[in-house]
Amino acid sequence: MVPQSYYRCWVEVDLDALRHNVTAIRRRISSANPSPRAAEGRRPQLIAVVKADAYGHGLAQVASTLMQCGVDAFAVANLAEALVLRHVGGSGWPVLLFGSALPFEVAKIVEQNITPTISTLDEAQLFEIEAALQSKTVPVQVEIDTGMGRVGFWYKEAAEQITKLAALPHLRIEALYTHFASADENLAETKRGLEAFLGVAKQLNLGLPLHAANSAALLNLPEAILDAVRPGLLLYGISPTKRPTSELRPVLTFKARVALVKDVAAGRTISYGQTFVATQPMRIATIAAGYGDGFIRNLSNAAQVLINGQRCPVVGRVTMDQIMVDVTGLPSIKCGDEVVFIGRQREAEITASEMASWAGTIAWEVLCGITKTARVPRVYRGASAA
Numbered sequence: 001m002v003p004q005s006y007y008r009c010w011v012e013v014d015l016d017a018l019r020h021n022v023t024a025i026r027r028r029i030s031s032a033n034p035s036p037r038a039a040e041g042r043r044p045q046l047i048a049v050v051k052a053d054a055y056g057h058g059l060a061q062v063a064s065t066l067m068q069c070g071v072d073a074f075a076v077a078n079l080a081e082a083l084v085l086r087h088v089g090g091s092g093w094p095v096l097l098f099g100s101a102l103p104f105e106v107a108k109i110v111e112q113n114i115t116p117t118i119s120t121l122d123e124a125q126l127f128e129i130e131a132a133l134q135s136k137t138v139p140v141q142v143e144i145d146t147g148m149g150r151v152g153f154w155y156k157e158a159a160e161q162i163t164k165l166a167a168l169p170h171l172r173i174e175a176l177y178t179h180f181a182s183a184d185e186n187l188a189e190t191k192r193g194l195e196a197f198l199g200v201a202k203q204l205n206l207g208l209p210l211h212a213a214n215s216a217a218l219l220n221l222p223e224a225i226l227d228a229v230r231p232g233l234l235l236y237g238i239s240p241t242k243r244p245t246s247e248l249r250p251v252l253t254f255k256a257r258v259a260l261v262k263d264v265a266a267g268r269t270i271s272y273g274q275t276f277v278a279t280q281p282m283r284i285a286t287i288a289a290g291y292g293d294g295f296i297r298n299l300s301n302a303a304q305v306l307i308n309g310q311r312c313p314v315v316g317r318v319t320m321d322q323i324m325v326d327v328t329g330l331p332s333i334k335c336g337d338e339v340v341f342i343g344r345q346r347e348a349e350i351t352a353s354e355m356a357s358w359a360g361t362i363a364w365e366v367l368c369g370i371t372k373t374a375r376v377p378r379v380y381r382g383a384s385a386a
């Protein structure tokens with residue numbers, strides 16, 4: 001392996017910050033939970049959302065740290081991710097699949113005791129047949145669609161259908177859940193979704209555990225905490241809303257190096273399309289990363305990066321492998337200097353959310369978009385780093 005001092009572009013993952021965030025989320029959900037079940041001594045469970053390679057942080061390493069911190073369960077998008085968790089943690093961990101299973105995945109899901117999300121009676125039947133074949137009882141979770149329109153039984157018809165599902169002998173319903181469409185932007189609508197969900201649970205009256213809250217609902221609507229929460233972004237130390245989350249620590253830092261420094265005269269143009277023209281003599285640094293590494297092209301002429309603790313603007317278009325920044329104010333800059341795209345450098349900090357706003361997207365997409373090939377190695381730090 002190439003030593004880190006030779007990396008051109010890389011991600012650092014602080015596993016101590018991840019542990020810290022788990023503790024902070026635990027503290028928040030146990031103090032804020034108004035559910036009557038809390039009175040029965042049941043603390044809300046923490047389902048760690050580790051889909052999309054743990055939001056770009058690296059699924060295996062993040063999951064093994066979370067297993068040591070004692071989260072209660074994991075949620076992933078698909079079977080391939082669930083199998084990584086089985087590989088890392090063995091057969092004991094509850095693993096919930098958010099995405100609908102494809103018919104050819106059903107046998108493997110049952111064999112591995114992975115918990116699928118069920119949205120239709122047809123899907124339930126496939127699992128019932130497979131479970132009977134394997135002489136097993138399959139744990140399933142049933143999603144209620146309260147406005148997201150993605151997966152789940154539409155809440156108005158849900159009680160009747162779930163009653164039929166509950167009668168299938170080889171399925172065991174572990175929980176009912178819903179997913180909010182607008183928890184980060186519309187509190188009234190989120191409350192309506194929660195009421196619709198609780199209405200279905202009440203009609204069914206099966207005494208099943210309930211969960212609903214993603215990161216935004218966990219922060220904005222404490223009554224949605226229920227029997228479990230499903231934070232993703234918060235685990236990684238990033239706020240899903242404009243409200244800062246000072247109790248959390250960002251886990252990921254995205255870095256590259258200065259590859260070339262040069263002085264350009266007024267009138268010179270920079271990068272494809274020549275969208276940037278130097279209006280005065282400038283010093284320009286070429287950085288060894290581009291959209292091929294996850295520095296998205298919409299950041300052209302729009303982002304800043306940190307060099308020597310200073311914010312430096314990106315000039316011209318982002319190219320696949322290189323970007324240019326204005327370092328006119330940094331006379332001591334040299335080839336090989338560290339550049340921070342996301343994270344802290346001395347007193348300065350750029351968050352994933354800030355980068356997302358420059359690019360006209362969301363922090364989730366910025367994190368998932370950091371390239372996961374040999375171009376961008378992940379370096380793990382902290383007590384549990386291997």
Ligand SMILES: *Cc1c(COP(=O)(O)O)cnc(C)c1O
Binds near residue numbers: 233
């Ligand atoms: C991705 C996802 C989450 C986590 O969302 P965050 O906003 O990152 O907390 C929770 N529940 C479901 C169903 C999801 O798809």
